[in-house]
Amino acid sequence: MNVSDSTPAMxxxxxxxxxxxxxxxxxxxGTSVVGIKYKDGIxxxxxxxxxxxxxxxxxxVERLKxxxxxxxxxxxxxxxDFQEIMRNLDDLIxxxxxxxxxxxxxxxxxxxxxxxxxxxxxxxxxxLWNSLVLGGVKNGQxxxxxxxxxxxxxxxxxxxxxxxxxxxxxxxxxxxxENLTFEEGVKLLEKCMRVLLYxxxxxxNKLQIAKITEEGVTISQPYALKTFWGFSAFKNPTAGxxxxx
Amino acid sequence: MDMSSGDLNAxxxxxxxxxxxxxxxxxxxxxxxxxxxxxxxxxxxxxxITQLTDNVYICxxxxxxxxxxxxxYVRYFLHQHTIQLGQPSxxxxxxxxxxxxxxxxxxxxxTGLIVGGWDKYEGGKIYGIPLGGTVLELPFTIGxxxxxxxxxxxxxxWKEGMTQEEAEKLVVKAVSLAIARDxxxxxxxxxxxxxxxxATRKFYPSETxxxxxxxxxxxxxxxxxxxxxxxEPMIS
Numbered sequence: 001m002n003v004s005d006s007t008p009a010m011x012x013x014x015x016x017x018x019x020x021x022x023x024x025x026x027x028x029x030g031t032s033v034v035g036i037k038y039k040d041g042i043x044x045x046x047x048x049x050x051x052x053x054x055x056x057x058x059x060x061v062e063r064l065k066x067x068x069x070x071x072x073x074x075x076x077x078x079x080x081d082f083q084e085i086m087r088n089l090d091d092l093i094x095x096x097x098x099x100x101x102x103x104x105x106x107x108x109x110x111x112x113x114x115x116x117x118x119x120x121x122x123x124x125x126x127x128l129w130n131s132l133v134l135g136g137v138k139n140g141q142x143x144x145x146x147x148x149x150x151x152x153x154x155x156x157x158x159x160x161x162x163x164x165x166x167x168x169x170x171x172x173x174x175x176x177x178e179n180l181t182f183e184e185g186v187k188l189l190e191k192c193m194r195v196l197l198y199x200x201x202x203x204x205n206k207l208q209i210a211k212i213t214e215e216g217v218t219i220s221q222p223y224a225l226k227t228f229w230g231f232s233a234f235k236n237p238t239a240g241x242x243x244x245x
Numbered sequence: 246m247d248m249s250s251g252d253l254n255a256x257x258x259x260x261x262x263x264x265x266x267x268x269x270x271x272x273x274x275x276x277x278x279x280x281x282x283x284x285x286x287x288x289x290x291x292x293x294i295t296q297l298t299d300n301v302y303i304c305x306x307x308x309x310x311x312x313x314x315x316x317x318y319v320r321y322f323l324h325q326h327t328i329q330l331g332q333p334s335x336x337x338x339x340x341x342x343x344x345x346x347x348x349x350x351x352x353x354x355x356t357g358l359i360v361g362g363w364d365k366y367e368g369g370k371i372y373g374i375p376l377g378g379t380v381l382e383l384p385f386t387i388g389x390x391x392x393x394x395x396x397x398x399x400x401x402x403w404k405e406g407m408t409q410e411e412a413e414k415l416v417v418k419a420v421s422l423a424i425a426r427d428x429x430x431x432x433x434x435x436x437x438x439x440x441x442x443x444a445t446r447k448f449y450p451s452e453t454x455x456x457x458x459x460x461x462x463x464x465x466x467x468x469x470x471x472x473x474x475x476x477e478p479m480i481s
Contacts, residue, residue, distance in 0.1 A: 053258070053430040054390065059459040145291045163284070186467050199286045201260075201279075205460065209467055223470055226462035229433050229450035234278075234290035236446070242317050245280055245291040245309055 019124040026078035026129045027050055030063045031075035032164035032200040034132045034192050036176060037142050037157045038185035042211035044074045045189040047196075048222055050202030056204055064210040066217040068093040068235060069232035071136035072210045073114075076161040077149060078129035088117065107136025107143035111153070119151025131161035160192075163200040168192035182211070194225050201221050253420035255351040255389040260429020262420050263293060263389025263426060264303035265359040267384050271440030272361040274304050275416035277391065277424050278432030289432045294446075298323050301339040301362030302437050302444060306389035307376070315346050340372035348434055348453025357388045376479045391423030391430035398422060410460040413447070421454040 033046040043098050050058030063082070064074045067089050075082040092113060096105050105113075111134045127149045135144045145155040158172040171192055180188065189209060197203045205227070210219040238244050264275040279286055292307050295316045301323070305312035319342045323334050340360040347354060360372040373379075373386035385403060387395050397427040398419060407415070413436060420434045434449040456462065464470055 004351050020297060051428060055394075056426050056428050149265040183468055190466055198289050201281055201284045201286055201431070205463065220467055221470075222461065224463045226465055227451055229290065229452075231290070234433065234450075236292075237290060238292045238295070242296050243313055243320065245288060245293065245313070 027080045031161040032074045033076050033133045034160045034164045034168045035135050037144050038180040041137045043185045044210040046074045046205050047207040051202045067110050069202035070138045071110045072212050073131040076131045081128040081130050111145040114147050115153040118147050122150045167195050261306040261389030262423035263306050263388045265361040265386050266373040266412050267371050268407045271363050273412045273416045273438050275420050275428040275436045276304050276354050276478050277404045294437045297339050298347045300333050302358040307356035309384040311354045336370040337366040344380045351377050368426045391427035394423050395419050425457045
């Protein structure tokens with residue numbers, strides 16, 4: 001997230017200064033989330049970093065959370081706004097349960113609720129500074145969608161936020177297919193996360209993978225990925241070209 | 246869609262952590278290997294420790310372009326100076342040449358440098374040359390964005406008259422600590438040790454570095470963890 005993208009200079013255009021609170025720019029941010037559909041359901045991956053500008057300040061931030069029985073949400077962007085979104089979602093599910101009518105919100109419903117939340121805040125020039133991935137399975141139907149901080153939303157077989165859009169989605173376009181097994185799905189997500197670890201400055205080597213199927217939601221324990229640095233070109237990059245990088 | 250791809254047209258900047266340390270008999274220079282354009286890592290295995298002469302090296306931070314051009318000019322001048330002098334240049338002369346360029350172009354350049362080497366008159370020497378072109382001869386110095394995280398560390402751990410092994414270990418540990426916390430630093434740790442016998446390059450990929458707070462042992466895949474772990478490794 002480039003903090004300088006929305007400077008104080010722009011804020012005079014956005015209404016009265018006497019507002020209670022608005023997120024002008026993010027402080028503690030999470031980076032990419034990547035999600036894919038696979039044979040039995042949905043797989044989501046995200047690292048556990050909470051960056052404070054260029055400092056990698058927090059390294060055990062859970063950015064994947066379950067929502068009700070049928071959905072999981074992954075968030076990138078401002079962590080405090082994500083925590084607020086979770087409060088709203090937990091309330092939503094609670095009130096739904098209180099009806100006690102045998103129905104429960106599925107991923108489509110949750111995604112729609114999120115979209116309205118994000119878009120309405122955007123219209124008030126006070127966005128929730130997040131990009132979200134929402135995945136789930138209900139009655140055998142797999143669902144994977146995404147919502148941005150300005151309310152842009154869509155569903156697809158594979159989605160990503162932030163840097164994941166640029167680095168992970170090309171890999172997914174090439175290698176995703178219907179009926180990936182769990183093992184294939186995990187390997188594919190790990191491939192994406194490894195590239196992000198190499199090339200995204202705000203990536204942290206500690207991640208979780210979440211799985212949702214008809215049976216329910218599981219979120220893995222945190223773990224780290226091996227990285228490869230053993231290219232001979234890396235050992236002596238400037239041999240013969242002293243002064244280059 | 247969202248804005249976090251970073252500015253790919255931003256000037257290449259080596260966020261960086263660079264270190265120069267003297268020990269009993271020479272100097273150790275250390276650096277990380279990340280070069281970024283905005284938030285994208287343009288080069289994950291850069292070489293920021295550049296040779297000026299056989300016995301003098303320079304650590305580069307800040308703008309990649311500015312630090313490269315300064316090193317190239319200084320290497321060129323030192324080459325001519327060595328021919329004229331008839332013997333290896335001193336570290337002091339190298340540092341002063343860097344100063345002339347940094348100071349006289351202070352409005353255009355954005356690069357912090359550390360010059361380190363060995364000569365027969367003064368032995369191992371380290372010179373810090375931050376933005377603006379100040380030169381300071383120091384027993385050790387740190388630079389780059391990652392150095393912010395190391396001031397307390399060095400205040401505690403630094404001592405005069407270390408052995409070569411102690412100095413190298415200290416530099417590797419320090420760069421590794423900075424990489425853990427500075428998003429602009431990363432990749433591998435490179436060191437160059439210079440003494441009376443010349444310069445030696447070393448390369449430390451992340452597997453060889455210690456794990457710090459909240460860092461985990463790297464795995465091949467989640468699948469390996471799941472197959473070896475107890476029946477309930479996943480939490481809801």
